[in-house]
Amino acid sequence: xxxxxxxxxxxxxxxxxxxxxxxxxxxxxxxxxxxxxxxxxxxxxxxxxxxxxxxxxxxxxxxxxxxxxxxxxxxxxxxxxxxxxxxxxxxxxxxxxxxxxxxxxxxxxxxxxxxxxxxxxxxxxxxxxxxxxxxxxxxxxxxxxxxxxxxxxxxxxxxxxxxxxxxxxxxxxxxxxxxxxxxxxxxxxxxxxxxxx
Numbered sequence: 001x002x003x004x005x006x007x008x009x010x011x012x013x014x015x016x017x018x019x020x021x022x023x024x025x026x027x028x029x030x031x032x033x034x035x036x037x038x039x040x041x042x043x044x045x046x047x048x049x050x051x052x053x054x055x056x057x058x059x060x061x062x063x064x065x066x067x068x069x070x071x072x073x074x075x076x077x078x079x080x081x082x083x084x085x086x087x088x089x090x091x092x093x094x095x096x097x098x099x100x101x102x103x104x105x106x107x108x109x110x111x112x113x114x115x116x117x118x119x120x121x122x123x124x125x126x127x128x129x130x131x132x133x134x135x136x137x138x139x140x141x142x143x144x145x146x147x148x149x150x151x152x153x154x155x156x157x158x159x160x161x162x163x164x165x166x167x168x169x170x171x172x173x174x175x176x177x178x179x180x181x182x183x184x185x186x187x188x189x190x191x192x193x194x195x196x197x
Contacts, residue, residue, distance in 0.1 A: 001035070001052055001053070001054065001055070001089070001091040001093075001140075002052070002053045002054070002055050002056045002058070002059050002087070002088070002089045002091070003050060003051065003052055003053075003086075003087075003088050003089075003091055003140060003142040003150070004050075004051045004053070004059060004085065004086070004087050004088075005048065005049065005050050005051075005084075005085065005086040005087075005107075005142065005150045006048075006049050006051075006083055006084065006085050006086075007046065007047060007048040007049065007083065007084050007187075008046070008047060008079045008080070008081060008082060008083040008084060009045055009046055009047070009079065009080045009081055010041070010045060010046075010047045010078060010079050010080055011045045011080055012078055012080075013041050013045070013047070015078045016047060016075070016078040016079070017039075017193075019071070019074050019075045019078055020039060020049075020075065020195075022071070023071060023195070024195045024196075024197075026067075026071070027065075027067055027068060027071055028195070028197060030065065030067075031058075031062045031065075031068075032058055032061065032062075033053045033054035033055065033057075033058025033059070033061075033062075034051075034052075034053055034058070034062065034197055035052040035053060035054060035196075035197070036051075036052050036098075036100070036194060036195055036196040036197070037049060037050060037051040037052065037194065037195040037196075038050045038098055038102075038105055038152055038154075038189075038192060038194055039189075039192065039193050039194070039195070040105060040189025040190070040191060040192040040193065041189065041191070042187050042188055042189065043188070043190070045080075046187060047079070048107050048187050048189065050098075050107065050140070050142075050150065050152045052097075052140070055089065056087075056089045059087075086109075086142070086144060086148065086150055087144070088142035088143055088144050088150070090115070090142070090143040090144070090145075091140060091141065091142050091143075092119050092122050092123055092140070092141040092143075093138070093139070093140055093141075094122055094123065094126065094129075094136075094138055094139035094140070094141070095126060095130070095136075095137065095138040095139070096138050097138050097139070097140050098137075098138050098139065098140055098152055098154045098194075099137040099138050099154045100194040100196060101137065101154075101156075102137055102154035102155055102156070102192060102194075103155065103156055103157035103158065103192075104154075104155045104156075104157050104158040104161050104188070104189070104190060104192070105152060105153065105154055105155070105189040105192040106152075106153045106155070106161065106186060106187070106188055106189070107150060107151070107152050107153075107186075107187040107189065108149075108150070108151040108152075108153065108181065108184050108185070108186055108187075109148070109149065109150050109151075109184060109185045109187070110148070110149060110180070110181060110182070110183055110184030110185065111146070111147050111148045111149065111183075112147045112149065112179075112180060113147055114147075115143050115147050115149075117176075117179075117180075118141070118143070118149060118180050119141070119143070121176045121177065121179075121180050122139070122141045122151070124173075124176075132164075132167050132169060133164045133167060134164075135155050135156045135157070135160035135161055135163070135164045136153060136154070136155060136161075136164070137154040137155060137156060138153075138154050139151060139152060139153040139154065140152045158188075158190060
């Protein structure tokens with residue numbers, strides 16, 4: 001799987017969403033390998049999109065389409081300033097990955113000096129995590145070569161997610177999570193929406 005993240009400040013959410021909503025209808029049918037996307041705004045007008053393709057080649061082929069370029073110009077114009085991009089074909093799934101049934105999505109971004117250790121943390125014991133945090137529907141972890149990461153965690157709803165944050169974790173698991181999330185940024189998408197073929 002290949003994941004592209006794009007994000008930036010947007011104080012015209014209706015305009016941005018209108019451009020985004022056109023993509024699955026007008027461009028999606030011609031985008032071979034597109035698997036779906038997760039989108040949303042934080043409370044402070046920050047937009048985050050996590051788009052999934054089968055592989056990097058499919059994403060790059062989509063980017064080369066003239067109609068994609070024209071659409072992307074309109075999308076960029078809806079942001080207030082620069083847009084940040086992150087590309088990764090080093091993707092780890094938790095459970096079945098994300099879910100379009102999520103009522104709350106948290107996008108966590110940070111950087112680690114040991115990507116393999118982070119991979120192990122995410123996929124260490126899915127059965128135990130499901131027991132401890134049943135409100136987590138799934139997650140994706142996209143790692144970049146420099147250790148930067150974007151983790152997208154899908155929850156049933158925000159209230160359950162907040163309640164689950166206080167769950168008692170085994171000390172070794174807690175220590176690994178504290179290491180992985182040290183200095184990380186959390187983007188809370190309280191009204192996420194999703195795109196799929």
